[in-house]
Amino acid sequence: MHEIGMTIVEWIIGLLVLGGALLGALSAFGLLRLPDVYTRSHAATKSTTLGVMSILLGAFLYFVAYDNYVSAKLLLGIVFVLITAPVAGHLIGRAAYKSGAPLSDRTVQDDLKHAPHTDTQLREHTDGQLPHERERQRE
Amino acid sequence: MLQVVLYTALVLLSLSVVAGLYRIIRGPSMPDRVIALDTIGICLIGLVAVVCMLQDTTAYLDIILLMGILAFLGTVAFSKFIEKGVVMEHARNRDDHR
Structure with missing residues (x-):
C-alpha cells in the first residue's frame, strides 16, 4: 500500500x-x-x-x-x-x-491612442493645468 | 524515473534562460530587455527548486525567496526609470522631472 x-x-x-x-x-x-x-x-x-x-x-x-x-x-x-x-x-x-x-504592424486596435498620456496632451485636454498643479494652487 | 524528469526540467529551464539572454542582447527596445531579465529571474527560481530536489536538500530554499524579491525589485526600478527617468520620486522636485 x-x-x-x-x-x-x-x-x-x-x-x-x-x-x-x-x-x-x-x-x-x-x-x-x-x-x-x-x-x-x-x-x-x-x-x-x-x-x-x-x-x-x-x-x-x-x-x-x-x-x-x-x-x-x-x-x-x-x-x-x-x-x-x-x-x-x-x-x-x-x-x-x-x-x-512601437506596436506591431498587425495590431488592430490601440485604445490608448487618443488618451492623453503626456503632459502637453493633458494640458490641451483640460484647462491648461495639470491636476497636481491645480492642487498646489488651491493650497 | 523522477531523476530523468528532473534533468529534463533542468535542460528546458536552461534553454529558456538562453532565450532570455538572446532577447537581452538583441532586444530592440529597453522594455524588451527588462521583460527578458524578469523571465530569467523567474526561471532561475524554478532552476533552484529543481536543484533542491535533485540534491535532496533544503539548503537552497532561501535562495528562492531572495531571487523572487530581487527580480521583482529590479523590474519595478527599471520600469520606473524607463517611464520617468528617475527611480525614486520626491514630491518637492516632481516638476523638474516630469
Whole structure:
C-alpha cells in the first residue's frame, strides 16, 4: 500500500515539474518569436508564472513525501511569485507604452491612442493645468 | 524515473534562460530587455527548486525567496526609470522631472 502511494506521489511530482518546465520553455519560445514588446510581455509574464508555481508546488510535495518536511518557505515563494509577477508585468507594459515602444504592424486596435498620456496632451485636454498643479494652487 | 524528469526540467529551464539572454542582447527596445531579465529571474527560481530536489536538500530554499524579491525589485526600478527617468520620486522636485 505504502509502495503504491509513493509511486502515485512520484508521478504527481514528475507531472508538476515537467509541466512547469514545459511552460517555461513555451514562454521562452514566445519571447523569441512574438513581434512586439506587449505580446512578448504577455508570453513572458503569464506562462512563466504558472510554470514556476507548479515547479515550486512539485518541490513542496517532494519534501513532504520524501523528507516529511513541510516547507513554509516554498509556500511563501509560491504566494510571492503569484503576487509580484502580474504587478511587474503591468508596470513594464505601462513603461513600454509611455516610452513609446512601437506596436506591431498587425495590431488592430490601440485604445490608448487618443488618451492623453503626456503632459502637453493633458494640458490641451483640460484647462491648461495639470491636476497636481491645480492642487498646489488651491493650497 | 523522477531523476530523468528532473534533468529534463533542468535542460528546458536552461534553454529558456538562453532565450532570455538572446532577447537581452538583441532586444530592440529597453522594455524588451527588462521583460527578458524578469523571465530569467523567474526561471532561475524554478532552476533552484529543481536543484533542491535533485540534491535532496533544503539548503537552497532561501535562495528562492531572495531571487523572487530581487527580480521583482529590479523590474519595478527599471520600469520606473524607463517611464520617468528617475527611480525614486520626491514630491518637492516632481516638476523638474516630469
